[in-house]
Amino acid sequence: MLDAKGTRSLRLPPVSPKSPTGVSTDGVPGYSSHKPHVQRRLHRIEGQVRGPQQMVDDDRYCIDVLTQASAVKAAPESVALLLLADHTEHCVAEAIRAGHGEAQVNELNRACQR
Amino acid sequence: MLDAKGTRSLRLPPVSPKSPTGVSTDGVPGYSSHKPHVQRRLHRIEGQVRGPQQMVDDDRYCIDVLTQASAVKAAPESVALLLLADHTEHCVAEAIRAGHGEAQVNELNRACQR
Amino acid sequence: MLDAKGTRSLRLPPVSPKSPTGVSTDGVPGYSSHKPHVQRRLHRIEGQVRGPQQMVDDDRYCIDVLTQASAVKAAPESVALLLLADHTEHCVAEAIRAGHGEAQVNELNRACQR
Amino acid sequence: MLDAKGTRSLRLPPVSPKSPTGVSTDGVPGYSSHKPHVQRRLHRIEGQVRGPQQMVDDDRYCIDVLTQASAVKAAPESVALLLLADHTEHCVAEAIRAGHGEAQVNELNRACQR
Numbered sequence: 001m002l003d004a005k006g007t008r009s010l011r012l013p014p015v016s017p018k019s020p021t022g023v024s025t026d027g028v029p030g031y032s033s034h035k036p037h038v039q040r041r042l043h044r045i046e047g048q049v050r051g052p053q054q055m056v057d058d059d060r061y062c063i064d065v066l067t068q069a070s071a072v073k074a075a076p077e078s079v080a081l082l083l084l085a086d087h088t089e090h091c092v093a094e095a096i097r098a099g100h101g102e103a104q105v106n107e108l109n110r111a112c113q114r
Numbered sequence: 115m116l117d118a119k120g121t122r123s124l125r126l127p128p129v130s131p132k133s134p135t136g137v138s139t140d141g142v143p144g145y146s147s148h149k150p151h152v153q154r155r156l157h158r159i160e161g162q163v164r165g166p167q168q169m170v171d172d173d174r175y176c177i178d179v180l181t182q183a184s185a186v187k188a189a190p191e192s193v194a195l196l197l198l199a200d201h202t203e204h205c206v207a208e209a210i211r212a213g214h215g216e217a218q219v220n221e222l223n224r225a226c227q228r
Numbered sequence: 229m230l231d232a233k234g235t236r237s238l239r240l241p242p243v244s245p246k247s248p249t250g251v252s253t254d255g256v257p258g259y260s261s262h263k264p265h266v267q268r269r270l271h272r273i274e275g276q277v278r279g280p281q282q283m284v285d286d287d288r289y290c291i292d293v294l295t296q297a298s299a300v301k302a303a304p305e306s307v308a309l310l311l312l313a314d315h316t317e318h319c320v321a322e323a324i325r326a327g328h329g330e331a332q333v334n335e336l337n338r339a340c341q342r
Numbered sequence: 343m344l345d346a347k348g349t350r351s352l353r354l355p356p357v358s359p360k361s362p363t364g365v366s367t368d369g370v371p372g373y374s375s376h377k378p379h380v381q382r383r384l385h386r387i388e389g390q391v392r393g394p395q396q397m398v399d400d401d402r403y404c405i406d407v408l409t410q411a412s413a414v415k416a417a418p419e420s421v422a423l424l425l426l427a428d429h430t431e432h433c434v435a436e437a438i439r440a441g442h443g444e445a446q447v448n449e450l451n452r453a454c455q456r
Contacts (some may be wrong), residue, residue: 030176042167045186046160052193053156062144062201063225069194070228072159076186079166083183085337087176088316093333096324105321109313111177112340114184199451202430207447210438219435223427226454258404270395273414274388280421281384290372290429291453297425298456300387300418307394308411315404339405342412 030090031083038082045075084111144204145197152196159189198225258318259311266310273303312339372432373425380424387417426453 031038052068088108095104145152166182202222209218259266280296316336323332373380394410430450437446 027173029173029179031170031179032173035170035173038170039167042163042170042183045163049156049159049163049190052190053153056145056149056152056156059141059143059146059149062197062205063221065143065145066194066197066201066225067228069156069190069197072190073187073194076163076166076183080180080183080187081337081341083176083180084340087180088337089333091176093324093329096321096329101321101324105317107177109309109316111180112312113309114181195451195455198454202451203447207438207443210435210443215435215438219431223423223430226426227423255401257401257407259398259407260401263398263401266398267395270391270398270411273391277384277387277391277418280418281381284373284377284380284384287369287371287374287377290425290433291449293371293373294422294425294429294453295456297384297418297422301415301422304391304394304411304414308408308415311404311408311411315408319404335405339408342409 030086030088033090034086038079041075041079041082045072045079048072048075084108142204144200144202147204148200152193155189155193155196159186159193162186162189198222256318258314258316261318262314266307269303269307269310273300273307276300276303312336372428372430375432376428380421383417383421383424387414387421390414390417426450 049072052065052072055065055068092101092104092108095101163186166179166186169179169182206215206218206222209215277300280293280300283293283296320329320332320336323329391414394407394414397407397410434443434446434450437443
């Protein structure tokens, strides 16, 4: 899929904003209180990908490129864990306190299994 | 490290181009024969990271952002495996044929353990 | 550590039974309601390890042994996820309902990061 | 599948001993030179599984059992890497030296992708 700037972008799943799969909260995602921090972490991944890109452009040694490419894996994993922690602390805990936590706990457990 | 555009970029390891850690080949990396393919795969990761970025900008539901962020992990892993396969097929196999494969095999085994 | 039968056994951490690290519940672990199922799953792992053991005894081909040894990894991961789901559903949810969920949520998030 | 002792055992793949999938060597697996070491490492995994088994028997706290169960994952991974290193160093390197390494390199690369 090409976006306005002609670069390939990811087709996002057709989920309406703020409307989770079945289980609904007040529409405020769990990461809201530190959204700029999450945004910075995601932007940083773009910068990290440029590491191995430049190395391949420069014909650098395979194992060195491999090492940098492997390092890029850690960043999205770490952001995913941050989102998971926020979600548990806010959305799931709030749903439990409000007496309708079962669906949220099930959804959380399925997310952990991926 | 900030680059010209003021964004954080990755500090590359101080390895001179084409000079691997100790073990040397003819200076042609194993991915040379399909370098444009590797470059496209690495550029695509940048596009994929924009998925969760846009979702956070739009305050999308945590679990949906998490799912996209987790998907981003798979791409660098898959590029790393491609580089590893090329390296084994070309650099390591050539070093073995030339009678000095031991260092390359050791280096390959260490890379697999990361 | 050698146990009575002279085989190497695992030194368990010096945590008193039913006394979690700081955060306490009623002493009933989250997996209690299906303890026999968890026990069967753990016992099955022992049987699975005997697969690659027998293959090495029989001098089977490396890649075949490797495939079986890799398959053994999946089982403990899957039991860990089962324990995590039980724990969230019971211990964490109950602590939140009882108004002292914060420590449990923090402990859960730290466990997910391992 | 139940074995003579009535415990569930793993059905091994129907590969004849010493006959790899297509690519053949001299029938001596790569781990031969230190087979007792590999055997000890595999036997140790059985001991490690008894850690979380005992903990569940004793109704220990979920997170503590989880931590032990997660630790069990590392052992088969580490044996798999040992087998992979031996295989590359012996079987693959010998096949390359003998001039018919292509099938072995392809098989190795597929094994790394699992």
